[in-house]
Amino acid sequence: MxxxxxxxxxxxxxxxxxxxxxxxxxxxxxxxxxxxxxxxxxxxxxxxxxxxxxxxxxxxxxxxxxxxxxxxxxxxxxxxxxxxxxxxxxxxxxxxxxxxxxxxxxxxxxxxxxxxxxxxxxxxxxxxxxxxxxxxxxxxxxxxxxxxxxxxxxxxxxxxxxxxxxxxxxxxxxxxxxxxxxxxxxxxxxxxxxxxxxxxxxTDFEPAADAMDWELGRHGLRISFVYRGRRYGATYLPDVAPEQGWTKEETVLSLMRKAGWLGDKSRWREVELRVVRYQxxxxxxxxxxxxxxxxxxxxxxxx
Structure with a gap:
C-alpha cells in the first residue's frame, strides 16, 4: 500500500x-x-x-x-x-x-x-x-x-x-x-x-479466465491481443472504471479503444483477449x- x-x-x-x-x-x-x-x-x-x-x-x-x-x-x-x-x-x-x-x-x-x-x-x-x-x-x-x-x-x-x-x-x-x-x-x-x-x-497479478473475470473497484485490468496481424495492449488502474461510472463491458471496450483497436464495438467479444487482473x-x-x-x-x- x-x-x-x-x-x-x-x-x-x-x-x-x-x-x-x-x-x-x-x-x-x-x-x-x-x-x-x-x-x-x-x-x-x-x-x-x-x-x-x-x-x-x-x-x-x-x-x-x-x-x-x-x-x-x-x-x-x-x-x-x-x-x-x-x-x-x-x-x-x-x-x-x-x-x-x-x-x-x-x-x-x-x-x-x-x-x-x-x-x-x-x-x-x-x-x-x-x-x-x-x-x-x-x-x-x-x-x-x-x-x-x-x-x-x-x-x-x-x-x-x-x-x-x-x-x-x-x-x-x-x-x-x-x-x-x-x-x-x-x-x-x-x-x-x-x-x-x-x-x-x-500487487496480486493473476491471469483472468476471460474479459469479465474481475471485480469493479477491486481489480486493475491489463489486456493484450492480436488483431489483423497487429499487437495491442493497454491497462486501467483499479479506480478508473468506478471513477468513470463504467460497467465491466464498457471498461473492456474502452480499454481496447485505448489500445488503438478500431473494430466494430458490437463485435469486440470476437477478439481473443489475454487478460491479467491486478490490485x-x-x-x-x-x-x-x-x-x-x-x-x-x-x-x-x-x-
Missing part, C-alpha cells in the same frame, strides 16, 4: 527539477515526515512539545488535510517510519512492444506476478499520476473525496516491472510529469494548490500539503 511519503517524494522530485536543486531522498523524506507529523496535534495547531517545536510549527499552514494525512501516517506506520505504500488516479496505456509506451506503460517481455504488499515495501510495479483538481465550492475542507471535484488528468506513466521505490518513484514522477506525450510538460507555474499527485503500487491501492496528495511540509523543512534548515 502506498503512503504519503511516496507522494511527497514525487512532488519533491518535480519541485527540485524546476528549482534546479538536489531532491531529498525517500529515506530522508520518511524521516522528516515522521518528525513533521509530531508537530501537529489532534487539532492541527501546535506540536506536543511546544518548547522545541513552536518556532517551526508557527510557520506551518494549518491545512485540514494535513491532519488527515498525519493521522493516517501515524496509524499505518507507527511501527516503522520507513514504511512504504501507494494510491493513484486514472491511468491507461497501449503498446506493441516491450518499451515505455505513449500512454505510459513499460511492459516486460514475460507475464508479471506479485505477492500482496507487505507492511514494508522496498520495490514494486508502480504508477505515478498527476491531476489538476478544481475543488467544488461546497467541499468540506476535511473531505478527501474527489467525487464532486473537477479533476483533469495531467499525466500518468508507470511500469509493470518491479522498481526500487527509492529510485523508481522520483524517476516515474518526472517521466509522467514531463514525458507523457498526451500532455505538455508540467511547468513550474503549475506547482500550485490545484496540482495533485497520486501513487499506485501494483493496487493509491495514495494522493495536493501540492499545498507538500508545500506546507517543505516550508517546515526549509524552516528547520534555516535555524
Amino acid at each position: 502506498a503512503t504519503v511519503e511516496h507522494c511527497l517524494c514525487c512532488f519533491e522530485a518535480l519541485a527540485a527539477y524546476h528549482e534546479r536543486r538536489k531532491p531529498m531522498s525517500l529515506s530522508e523524506i520518511e524521516k522528516s515526515w515522521a518528525e513533521y507529523i509530531n508537530t501537529i496535534d489532534d487539532d492541527g495547531d501546535e506540536a506536543d512539545n511546544k518548547e522545541e517545536a513552536a518556532p517551526v510549527a508557527s510557520k506551518t499552514p494549518q491545512i485540514p488535510a494535513l491532519r488527515r494525512l498525519a493521522e493516517a501516517s501515524a496509524s499505518s506506520s507507527s511501527s516503522s517510519s520507513a514504511s512504504l505504500s501507494t494510491n493513484s488516479s486514472a491511468g491507461s496505456a497501449s503498446s506493441s512492444s516491450n518499451t515505455t509506451l505513449q500512454s505510459g506503460i513499460s511492459t516486460p517481455a514475460t507475464s508479471v506476478s506479485a505477492s500482496p504488499a507487505p507492511a514494508q515495501v522496498h520495490e514494486s510495479p508502480l504508477f505515478v499520476t498527476w491531476n489538476v483538481v478544481r475543488r467544488s465550492s461546497d467541499d468540506d475542507d476535511d473531505d478527501d473525496d474527489d467525487e464532486d471535484d473537477d479533476v483533469h488528468l495531467r499525466g500518468c506513466i508507470g511500469t509493470f516491472e518491479a522498481q526500487p521505490l527509492s529510485s523508481g518513484l522520483p524517476s516515474y514522477a518526472l517521466t509522467s510529469a514531463l514525458q507523457d506525450t498526451r500532455f505538455p510538460p508540467i511547468s513550474r507555474a503549475e506547482l500550485n494548490p490545484s496540482l495533485q499527485v497520486a501513487v499506485t503500487l501494483l 493496487g491501492k493509491k495514495e494522493k496528495l495536493m501540492y499545498e500539503e507538500y508545500k506546507a511540509w517543505r516550508d517546515w523543512v526549509d524552516g528547520k534548515t534555516a535555524e
